[in-house]
Amino acid sequence: ETGVTQSPTHLIKTRGQQVTLRCSSQSGHNTVSWYQQALGQGPQFIFQYYREEENGRGNFPPRFSGLQFPNYSSELNVNALELDDSALYLCASSWGGRRYNEQFFGPGTRLTVL
Amino acid sequence: AQTVTQSQPEMSVQEAETVTLSCTYDTSESDYYLFWYKQPPSRQMILVIRQEAYKQQNATENRFSVNFQKAAKSFSLKISDSQLGDAAMYFCAYRSPNNNDMRFGAGTRLTVKP
Numbered sequence: 001e002t003g004v005t006q007s008p009t010h011l012i013k014t015r016g017q018q019v020t021l022r023c024s025s026q027s028g029h030n031t032v033s034w035y036q037q038a039l040g041q042g043p044q045f046i047f048q049y050y051r052e053e054e055n056g057r058g059n060f061p062p063r064f065s066g067l068q069f070p071n072y073s074s075e076l077n078v079n080a081l082e083l084d085d086s087a088l089y090l091c092a093s094s095w096g097g098r099r100y101n102e103q104f105f106g107p108g109t110r111l112t113v114l
Numbered sequence: 115a116q117t118v119t120q121s122q123p124e125m126s127v128q129e130a131e132t133v134t135l136s137c138t139y140d141t142s143e144s145d146y147y148l149f150w151y152k153q154p155p156s157r158q159m160i161l162v163i164r165q166e167a168y169k170q171q172n173a174t175e176n177r178f179s180v181n182f183q184k185a186a187k188s189f190s191l192k193i194s195d196s197q198l199g200d201a202a203m204y205f206c207a208y209r210s211p212n213n214n215d216m217r218f219g220a221g222t223r224l225t226v227k228p
Binding site for chain 1: 118151156157158159160161164205207213214215216217218219220221
């Protein structure tokens with residue numbers, strides 16, 4: 001059974017650029033959630049995708065967008081990067097959308113915005 | 115909105131001793147889920163233990179147990195027989211069954227001294 005993977009591991013961008021982060025969900029999972037974890041803080045929910053549709057969104061601006069593919073992998077896109085977007089971005093996969101199921105986290109992508 | 119508070123930014127424990135990490139939360143819901151996650155330096159979040167609010171019995175997983183006090187909105191984690199591998203950031207998290215927004219506390223950094 002393959003766990004949740006994320007790419008890239010680290011990324012450095014400059015303010016105003018755009019970035020795409022990728023997440024491969026665990027085998028058998030159809031739901032992916034994205035979180036932003038600023039340094040020294042707990043993760044904050046960005047949004048969730050269930051069966052290729054957005055299924056809930058946290059308090060993040062529209063320049064944070066996502067996509068889920070038929071194989072249930074997912075992308076997080078951030079446009080017009082700001083310095084405060086520097087953080088660890090975690091994705092978590094699960095099965096079942098709104099119903100409770102354990103979320104399995106990936107190792108994260110560390111984004112630095114200069 | 116639900117909030118999760120971890121009042122201990124750092125804790126330390128001697129190897130083989132017991133330590134308790136505190137967590138309180140604020141909610142108006144009667145049904146919800148609570149979690150403790152461990153985040154080692156590798157950054158990958160690992161589920162330690164979970165509790166369904168409708169269950170009065172405290173959850174236990176090997177050396178990890180919780181003290182769930184629903185009326186007090188308190189959810190502490192007890193680690194018995196602490197091991198060096200327990201050193202990590204520990205996050206308390208709340209999830210409503212009605213949405214996908216998992217709320218995390220700011221975390222407690224646990225150090226285990228040999």
